Amino acid sequence: GAGVSQSPSNKVTEKGKDVELRCDPISGHTALYWYRQSLGQGLEFLIYFQGNSAPDKSGLPSDRFSAERTGGSVSTLTIQRTQQEDSAVYLCASSSRSGNTIYFGEGSWLTVV
Amino acid sequence: ELKVEQNPLFLSMQEGKNYTIYCNYSTTSDRLYWYRQDPGKSLESLFVLLSNGAVKQEGRLMASLDTKARLSTLHITAAVHDLSATYFCAVGETSGSRLTFGEGTQLTVNP
Numbered sequence: 001g002a003g004v005s006q007s008p009s010n011k012v013t014e015k016g017k018d019v020e021l022r023c024d025p026i027s028g029h030t031a032l033y034w035y036r037q038s039l040g041q042g043l044e045f046l047i048y049f050q051g052n053s054a055p056d057k058s059g060l061p062s063d064r065f066s067a068e069r070t071g072g073s074v075s076t077l078t079i080q081r082t083q084q085e086d087s088a089v090y091l092c093a094s095s096s097r098s099g100n101t102i103y104f105g106e107g108s109w110l111t112v113v
Numbered sequence: 114e115l116k117v118e119q120n121p122l123f124l125s126m127q128e129g130k131n132y133t134i135y136c137n138y139s140t141t142s143d144r145l146y147w148y149r150q151d152p153g154k155s156l157e158s159l160f161v162l163l164s165n166g167a168v169k170q171e172g173r174l175m176a177s178l179d180t181k182a183r184l185s186t187l188h189i190t191a192a193v194h195d196l197s198a199t200y201f202c203a204v205g206e207t208s209g210s211r212l213t214f215g216e217g218t219q220l221t222v223n224p
Contacts, residue, residue, distance in 0.1 A: 091155060102146065
């Protein structure tokens, strides 16, 4: 597609349920990023994929969070046993290997009730 | 750990005035980004600065980078209401690595 595509755009889930958020990067982009933005806050780094290299998972806040990237393209962020503090916008971004321009998707708005 | 600080965090200004937003960072970097975010929207890329002394301009916005001072500025000239948004700077430590974002500057331009 023309831009970074994320789904779902909105998700309301009950506390304790698992959720999966999907990111489809710009075609040909080797780098993929996940960030989290809580209401009125800045962006918190979660995980970074670059090609076939081991991902940088240093931003994942707990072992309830995991992410994978299949075939070097689509990525899924999984949150297990969701908590209310997980409510946020989850933003995905992609770039070419140089990272000179990084494009963000529209985000997945997660609400845990 | 890379730290990125923006100031001011809140800026209210009148149309037609000039102002500068500052972005300081704590370690060596070769990439500095500026983004705009409108309420309820995602981030729009404004500028990418890749070398010391780099200056880029788009309309009423101009960004510059001083890698020796570890400082970037976003200068607003003759502000208009449409510039009201939150502006983020972000710093990458090495080419292709993750970005660390500043807290954002919420800009309101009043008629």
